[in-house]
Amino acid sequence: MLMSTIQAGIVGLGRLGKRYASDLRWRVRGVSLVAACSLQAEELAWARSELGIAHTYLNYEALLNHQGLDAVFIVSSTSQHVPQLIAALRAGLHVFCEKPLGITLADCLQAEAVAARHPTQLAVVGFVRRFDPAYAYAKQQIAAGLIGRPFMLRSQTVDVDAVAGFQMEFVKSSGGIFHDMNVHDIDLARWFLQSEIQTVFAAGGAFKHPAFGEAGDADNVVATCVMENGHIAQFWASRTAAHGHDTQTEIIGTEGVLCVGRNAAAQRVEILDRYGVRQECVQTFYERFEQAFLLQTQDFIDCLLQGRRPALQLRDATRATQAAIALSASLFEGKGVVQTQPLNELEG
Amino acid sequence: MLMSTIQAGIVGLGRLGKRYASDLRWRVRGVSLVAACSLQAEELAWARSELGIAHTYLNYEALLNHQGLDAVFIVSSTSQHVPQLIAALRAGLHVFCEKPLGITLADCLQAEAVAARHPTQLAVVGFVRRFDPAYAYAKQQIAAGLIGRPFMLRSQTVDVDAVAGFQMEFVKSSGGIFHDMNVHDIDLARWFLQSEIQTVFAAGGAFKHPAFGEAGDADNVVATCVMENGHIAQFWASRTAAHGHDTQTEIIGTEGVLCVGRNAAAQRVEILDRYGVRQECVQTFYERFEQAFLLQTQDFIDCLLQGRRPALQLRDATRATQAAIALSASLFEGKGVVQTQPLNELEG
Amino acid sequence: MLMSTIQAGIVGLGRLGKRYASDLRWRVRGVSLVAACSLQAEELAWARSELGIAHTYLNYEALLNHQGLDAVFIVSSTSQHVPQLIAALRAGLHVFCEKPLGITLADCLQAEAVAARHPTQLAVVGFVRRFDPAYAYAKQQIAAGLIGRPFMLRSQTVDVDAVAGFQMEFVKSSGGIFHDMNVHDIDLARWFLQSEIQTVFAAGGAFKHPAFGEAGDADNVVATCVMENGHIAQFWASRTAAHGHDTQTEIIGTEGVLCVGRNAAAQRVEILDRYGVRQECVQTFYERFEQAFLLQTQDFIDCLLQGRRPALQLRDATRATQAAIALSASLFEGKGVVQTQPLNELEG
């Protein structure tokens, strides 16, 4: 069985898309990356020369029609996620889609509705932290009772200032700092506290880079959230760190606390010099979560090979978007305390 | 000048009062602890036998009338702080008062008003963290520009679960978890961000000990605050930690972050055994801030000897109480987002 | 060029051999693992069922004669390393050999002599730490001048007590604690201090497990060494750690110190519970160096594909064995201070 192989294609070969493509080509077992699609001819040239992908397409429909394709990986820009996911499902393919699924609830719910009509195909959105060995270990230890009953989570996504300029270009399409960054912390709150975010209050500003403020976004935000079960969560997102990419999460339970990622060290080296005792930090989310991205892709392929349902469903992505919308409303629309809307009302 | 000596008295010889008395007796330069007052005869016996204090009083008025007294330290229960402070000022004495000044704004403003009528006497409320070498070093490094412009603060006061029972007895008189614990974090936000807390939202619950909930309090709370200058603050207070007393503060600036107290180690010992690589933690706030308490007392005495004004004024205590009231209203009265009231309206 | 592929075989499918085989099968680019050899039929069955290796051999000569083979990986027991390496060279194959090359200098020099007669074939012994990202980063930072001129190294190889019983079985064949464990630290001293070990003094004992003493070995040893250039090195090896596998190295220079591996944490999780603030540690050398093993194998394949000479030569392995022999003589033969013999005298 291990010898069978999924035929996969990919759409989107930007910075992150290239990582997915390389993993699919060299590091994931049980898959062959047979086709790639991009709007940029030079990205397709890269796929041919560096990865030896024979079949490259400028047109997404052509990718979907590639003979023998089993699954497609969507790593394109956010606004394309839902339409491409729907098209792939309708073409009979399994789909893995980078987060976020969509910026609007309507988009997310539409994707869910189409997926419901293709129940034998997998449609998965990635929340990569769940596959990080540290987060996975924390989850497992909590299940084993190490910290008693968890009731609170504090989580931060902190990016290095050096990428702020890059992020500025994507403010509009990414949906802003809550959709782009805290969406991971939202998912962690749901995962560890096993409830939905109900009430939120957010604050923040463009403290270092006024341009984010002018674009209706922020460079640092914080939030306090209450879950449906009364559990509580605190978030921080920052685009302005000097030291590196610093993703951290504390899960607080009745008998202990687990801190994931408090050590942001790039590698197991300490430097003792005139600056003190120090560790240099990872600089990008990819550097921090490289292994998690690989494990996430492997898990999707293993699900296909083993006929297993993945742990993450589209509904998880919809819920994360819903909370990001509430947080954005609280801060950017000045709505103060905001309640998330029951999904069943929206689904009518 | 170093040879002159302040004649001091103390009222309140409970757990913390004994610490103050011992410091005044053995460790603070330029002061003689000549008299002590308590309602408990056995506490006065302790002062006589352990500290050699000749003059002990069951009656506070008698202490104030002690011949030659220059200053009084008030370490009694919170409800006594304001009346005892006012009486001491009227008796012509300098006053150092443990935090919090009072639970109500009216009390705080009354104390301020009386102090204003005795401008040559010092009236100081202690916020001990400002004297902790780590916090003081952070303040100094920020002033030197190490982290650029600070715009955000995250601060927590976490007590070990072992003292939860003890705290339960004081819920009513202490004013609850925001007054008792986060009041320090509030003061740090004001100190580091140089603005007043304007808007707050708090969440929390009695997640481990329902008794706190039944008493109208909580065992874990979080809050998001906006300052008048737009800066932001996040707080956490907990009564349920398994590992120790864990006070931490992050001050986030445009060019860096300072983390104070992230290392809660009791001493410079790491243990490598079957539990991993570990450090045991301080168990009480006093263990953590012993040196700060000493430095705070020394600073008050030095102010008296050198004719210097202390950095902390009664107004600082009033402001901290005001924010704690707003946080309590947000959570315990269910008021959601709460604005602090302008003090000048109240003083009207 | 990336599309060409090395045809590789492996001999030895014990614990570590299985790791090499899996890496060659799934994770290393540019290689096909086409054949495997072991004396244990069940290990060959594992290679067929888990890795899908079609060609398996109980006989090493048969492996060497496998049609189209380019290279062989030797991960058999230490006593087989030199004869198998020589046979492979004579069969016209490239060879990668797990450390140590041999326990005696005569064996090592014989291997070198045969390799010298096959100059177009690679013959490499692995010292895996050089490929660990942390050690590699330290090397690179030192080259960039971060710590000035390095003049001293302190290095330890500490194994968890749980594997002591396993190690006991291999004492005779492994050559003892200096050959088996400190051989890595020896190589690091040579690599970072760029000189040969000249004078050694070792001490130690069987402090926890007398059986090691009865077998002429020890469970904890330390040593002080002087290099030919006057630089100094200190080693520690232990078989008795409770907390995990703890490999650490400090490189001391005139302007700073680099500590590699001082953090032995298994993952980026800190636990705050009644045992303090703690991190659980990696338990085995493989868990610690998994990535290094992969990079080492990839580098060997890349050398073959790119016609590049590897950084490590057989001479490095000979030098490491020579120092391990001197350390063993110092402690186990009670010879006190021992000088290593000039190799050219031996090569006569």
Added chain:
Amino acid sequence: MLMSTIQAGIVGLGRLGKRYASDLRWRVRGVSLVAACSLQAEELAWARSELGIAHTYLNYEALLNHQGLDAVFIVSSTSQHVPQLIAALRAGLHVFCEKPLGITLADCLQAEAVAARHPTQLAVVGFVRRFDPAYAYAKQQIAAGLIGRPFMLRSQTVDVDAVAGFQMEFVKSSGGIFHDMNVHDIDLARWFLQSEIQTVFAAGGAFKHPAFGEAGDADNVVATCVMENGHIAQFWASRTAAHGHDTQTEIIGTEGVLCVGRNAAAQRVEILDRYGVRQECVQTFYERFEQAFLLQTQDFIDCLLQGRRPALQLRDATRATQAAIALSASLFEGKGVVQTQPLNELEG
């Protein structure tokens, strides 16, 4: 009883002497510093103006004859320790003497002999680390069985390069790096392993500052030692650290390891900036051991007040000097492996 007071004098008011004098004046309970002696008139002026010491002497004999004196603290240059200690004993005084007692064994044994003839007087040499809370906690935890049976110790004394110039002036009088720095590590080995150092081998050099080499000393040394009971110890001393004063000790037992001082942080502040995540370090041994010096002095006074024998005897200082002599012989006289001489032969 707590009310009685020791009348103390001090000889030596250099950098460290001023610290002792200030502690005796302001911070130690049960003692009055009534007299001071120095060869430097300005140091005596300091004692009068800063500490209010009424009686100051340029002549040591005059100090010893000061009316009512109970005890003298000797913090003069090393060569004066033994003659001043002997004179004080003969004057009927208790004596506390800074380490080292002497550079020669003859001096040490002479001091012991005189002390033996004054059995009712205390004669104590300070090894300040034993009073450091971290070391004391380690000792107590080991006694409680936390790490099983200790059998090995690794200890380092590392000074910041900034004080190397200062140290250079004292090379001759201090006895060199083993006497001046590793003498503390020697004492720790004796204390934790409960045996005497028997066999030593040392290496080192003047790697950064050739001037130390020209003076017959070194700026970095390492050593491996075997105790009489077969336990083992490793030492490092350095005068060239860029990051700070870095005293560390590991005590290795059959069930665990205790690391004392691995965290050299100056205070509980972590800085997250472009240099990484870092902690600034203590810069001097006094900054590191300030509290230990105070506790050590308090313990001596408490011994006097309570009629208790101190844990440290002159014999401890003699043993430490003996080991430092052996280490110096190994490295500076090129004697290789050196055995310490049985003391009873010397005492003949």
